[in-house]
Structure formats: structure tokens, C-alpha cells
Amino acid sequence: MALLELAGVSRSFGGVRAVNALSFAVPEGEIVGLIGPNGSGKTTVFNLISGVFLPNQGTLTFAGASLIGRKPHEICRLGIGRTFQIVQPFNSLTVLENVRVGAFRTIGDPDRAAHEADAVLRLVGLSHKREALPPSLTIADRKRLELARALATRPRLLLLDEVMAGLRPAETLEMLELARRIHASGVTLLVIEHVMRAVMSLSHRILVLHHGEKLAEGTPQEVSRDPEVIRAYLGEEYRPA
Amino acid sequence: MPSQYVIHLAVMILFFAYLGAAWNILGGYAGQFSFGHAAFFGLGAYTSTLLHIHYGVSPWIGMALGGLAGVLLGLGSGFLSFRYGLRGPYFALVMLAFAEMLRLLFETWMSRSYPLGLPIPLKGTSLLDFQFRDKGHYFYIILVMLIAVTWLCHRLARSRVGAYWMAIRDNEEAAQALGIDAFAYKLLAMAISAFLTALGGTFYAQYFLTLEVNELFGVQISVEILLSAIIGGAGTVFGPLVGAVALQLLSEVTRVYVRAFSGFDLMVYGGVLILVIIFLPQGLLEGMRRPYRAMARALST
Ligand SMILES: Nc1ncnc2c1ncn2[C@@H]1O[C@H](COP(=O)(O)OP(=O)(O)O)[C@@H](O)[C@H]1O
Ligand SMILES: [Mg+2]
Numbered sequence: 001m002a003l004l005e006l007a008g009v010s011r012s013f014g015g016v017r018a019v020n021a022l023s024f025a026v027p028e029g030e031i032v033g034l035i036g037p038n039g040s041g042k043t044t045v046f047n048l049i050s051g052v053f054l055p056n057q058g059t060l061t062f063a064g065a066s067l068i069g070r071k072p073h074e075i076c077r078l079g080i081g082r083t084f085q086i087v088q089p090f091n092s093l094t095v096l097e098n099v100r101v102g103a104f105r106t107i108g109d110p111d112r113a114a115h116e117a118d119a120v121l122r123l124v125g126l127s128h129k130r131e132a133l134p135p136s137l138t139i140a141d142r143k144r145l146e147l148a149r150a151l152a153t154r155p156r157l158l159l160l161d162e163v164m165a166g167l168r169p170a171e172t173l174e175m176l177e178l179a180r181r182i183h184a185s186g187v188t189l190l191v192i193e194h195v196m197r198a199v200m201s202l203s204h205r206i207l208v209l210h211h212g213e214k215l216a217e218g219t220p221q222e223v224s225r226d227p228e229v230i231r232a233y234l235g236e237e238y239r240p241a
Numbered sequence: 242m243p244s245q246y247v248i249h250l251a252v253m254i255l256f257f258a259y260l261g262a263a264w265n266i267l268g269g270y271a272g273q274f275s276f277g278h279a280a281f282f283g284l285g286a287y288t289s290t291l292l293h294i295h296y297g298v299s300p301w302i303g304m305a306l307g308g309l310a311g312v313l314l315g316l317g318s319g320f321l322s323f324r325y326g327l328r329g330p331y332f333a334l335v336m337l338a339f340a341e342m343l344r345l346l347f348e349t350w351m352s353r354s355y356p357l358g359l360p361i362p363l364k365g366t367s368l369l370d371f372q373f374r375d376k377g378h379y380f381y382i383i384l385v386m387l388i389a390v391t392w393l394c395h396r397l398a399r400s401r402v403g404a405y406w407m408a409i410r411d412n413e414e415a416a417q418a419l420g421i422d423a424f425a426y427k428l429l430a431m432a433i434s435a436f437l438t439a440l441g442g443t444f445y446a447q448y449f450l451t452l453e454v455n456e457l458f459g460v461q462i463s464v465e466i467l468l469s470a471i472i473g474g475a476g477t478v479f480g481p482l483v484g485a486v487a488l489q490l491l492s493e494v495t496r497v498y499v500r501a502f503s504g505f506d507l508m509v510y511g512g513v514l515i516l517v518i519i520f521l522p523q524g525l526l527e528g529m530r531r532p533y534r535a536m537a538r539a540l541s542t
Contacts, residue, residue: 050418076420090411101408104401105420153419
């Protein structure tokens, strides 16, 4: 049984069908990429999984437990961490304190939680900014902070929403490397990404969304050869070698 | 021996520092800006006083019961506000509405039996009755209350609870995504803040020994409660104390020395407040720290 399963999930906003009869599974230990043009419903999928929105139809299960009707904080406690596409730091708290908020999920003692937060900061390469306030960080560091905070809650499944968007090529490579390290530490990843090459090289499997529906699913090679995908989305941006 | 006037001034400073600290838990740390803390304040004062007058309950016990009444009111008003997702100015105004409702309720109720205000029977000096001829006793009582609440804030600010409150204050969605039950933690802040504010109401009642509905539940006390915290530095342990010292001294100085015409002292007082809010939006404490940081930075480079 997969760690995360969506079956027939739909969600509309007013007249807009943001997600339509979507089914997919994320097996434990994999990296699954979620791609699609702007407005194709990727972030909405994350918001449905993390309990920000209720689906109009369908079921979502995580490790055998239904996610429907659970609040975002309950879903985090089940073991699902997430980042936000538009980073949401706690601006009056230092970088260390931001990450410590995440660490407090499993560790009640303030000093031990800070210790854990320090370890996570080392992992993501933000230790030298531990006393900085988020508004003073570069975009790349803010994305790292966003990731570190979610990681500090010790999730089994981590949802990453465009953590590589807006980064320079060198920073993108660092972020890829970081994602691989997190995965190697035993965390399952579901990754929304716009940087095509990045997500293709990172993911075991790719899911392509188009107008809220699943257009294709398979290995990066299969998906990148799929004529429908090329027509709908990849054509202009990505040509398989 | 300091004069009774100096002691009175000191009591007022500590008293508003205490109330500011109580407000600060909800308004400063948890970021839920209440504009109606008079509700808890008045409820505490009337609970202990009515129990004392009608049932002979010691005001000390009444103080604890008033605190519990404050907790119930806090949980009720907090449940309604937070359940329906009221934030920022909407929450502030709903709290103001709760305080005004209580004011009208008590006015209707009290104006029948006590049209000239509710007097507490004078007992001279009696510890059991929470009454002292010498103001110095009140000074020590409010000093202990202030130390206790400051210690509590210090402990909370460094704990998981405090970190969660500040996370909710800065970004509620992100806080929830990190496993924080924002609703529960906001209610907790409300309950503690309401409890402490209600205790302050009883202290006020025993210090002035007469209760007037419009003073205890009025908008003015709601504003005065939050001003010390805001002016000193919301969300800091010593902000309310710094704010209370500054505000009480400013208010005394303008009252005594600025008398060009009636009301001029209040204009000056208001003007200084506006300047502080414009130029030191983080409060006086942050304003005092800034030169030190600049100096430290200059020295380290
Ligand atoms: N909270 C919301 N309210 C109204 N419409 C929304 C909301 N969230 C998403 N949508 C709509 O749903 C569609 C999918 O959006 P989104 O999931 O953000 O796409 P993506 O992340 O793939 O760019 C868009 O048409 C968007 O306008
Ligand atoms: Mg998106």
C-alpha cells in the first residue's frame, strides 16, 4: 500500500475546477514530481493534502488513515510536512527560532529543540544565518528556511512547492543536492517544480497535471516522450535529447 | 518615609505595568490585539466586591473567583471570535463590543441598587478584608503581582507555548502547517490574559474602595491597559513596565505642569504618544536597545 493515495479527488472554486477527478499514489521511499503549466492545480493538490481545503469529492489517505476533515495541524502531526510556494516565514523570529518552531512538534524542551533546529540548519546549509531575521535573507536562503522548518517537524512525507523557482543555476543544483540528501535520510518526497530539468533528474516518477486533470504519469523518460505532454506543456520548454 | 503621593504614583505605575503585562500575553505574544480588556478587568472587580458585600467572602478568595470568571468570559469570547476566524481589527472590535455589552449590563443592574457607585464597606486596616490605611501595603501587593506576572511571561516566552504564540502572531497558516493548533493556543493565551486582568480588577477595587461601572468597563481602561504594553514594547517581557513608567510619569508631568487651558495637558499627552508610535513603532524598549546595537556593530567592525 502506498504512503499517500488520492482517489477521484475534485475541488472547485466558484466555477473553476482547480482539481478534477485526480487519482495517484506516492509509495513510501520515492520521489514523485508533480508538474504542469501555471494554474493547472498543483498547489491546490498540496492544499487538499495538507488540510487547507476540503475536497468536493474523492478520498485522500495517508498511511491508511483518511485525511478528509482533518485540520492542517493534525495532518502535520500525522507526518506530512509542507512548504509554501510563496514562502511564509515568521518574520520577527530569527532563522533558528523559525526552525525551532518546527522542532517543537516532537521535542518539548526549548534547549533540545534548539539543538535539533541547529542540526537541521547545518543540513540545509543555513547555520551561518541562524541569528538573522528572515526579511534580510536572499530568496535562496528563504527557500532553504522554508524547507528547514518543515523538515524540523520530522515528516514521513514532505511536500515541496516550487522550492527551486527563482533560484540561480548554482543555487538550483544545491537545492537538488539537498532534496536528495533529505530523501536519503528516509523522507518520501512529493515535489512540485517548474524547473523541468531539475525535477526530471530528481524524481523517480512524474505526474503531469493539465487543467486540474492527470495528463500523464510515468518515469521521467516515459513522460518526456509522451506526445500529449509535449503538446500541452513540454513542447516549448523541454525537448528530450 | 516617601509621601502618600509618591507611593500612589508608584502603585499606579506598577498597577499599569501589571495590566499591560497581562494584556501582553494575548496582544503581544499571541498577537491577538484585544481592545476590550475592560471586560475582564471589570468582571474581576465586581465579582470579588459583590461576593464580599453580599456573602462576606474575603476579597482574596473573591479575587481568585473573579479570575475564574475572567477565564470563563475569555474562553467564551475567544471561542466565538476564533471559531469564526476573526483576526486583527475585527477581533479587536469584537472584544470592544464584549466589554461594552458588559458595561451596559452592569450599568442597568447597578444603577438600580447603587446609583452613586458601589462602595466597599470600610474596615480600616484588615488583611483578611484586603484593606489598608497605609498605601505602602498596596505597593507591596502590586509589586508581588507584577513580579509574578513578569516571571511568568519570562518563562512562557522561552517555552514551546511562547514560541507557538509568536509563530501564530507572525503567520497563522505557517504555524498550523507546523503542527500548531492555533485555535487552542489562542484560547490558552486568552484564558491566562483574562485571568490575570481580572485579578487586577480586584486590586483596583480594594485600592479605591468604590466601583463605578463606566470606569471599570469603560473604553478608557481598555486603552490604558494596552497602552503600557504597546508604548513599552509589545511581545517583550519588560516592555509593559517601561511603558507604564513612561506613561504614568508623562501623565503626571503634563497634568501638573501643563495648564495653559483646560484639556491642554491631555493634548500634550496624546501628542507625545503619537510621536512615540510614529518614531518607535516597536516601543520604547526597542528604541533604547537600538543605540546599543549600533554601538556594538560599530565596535565589531
Ligand atoms: N483559494 C482559491 N480561491 C479561488 N481560486 C483558487 C484558489 N486556489 C486556487 N485557485 C484556482 O485554482 C486553479 C489552480 O491554481 P493552483 O493550484 O494555484 O495552480 P498551480 O499551482 O498549478 O499554478 C487556478 O485557476 C486558481 O486561480
Ligand atoms: Mg502553484
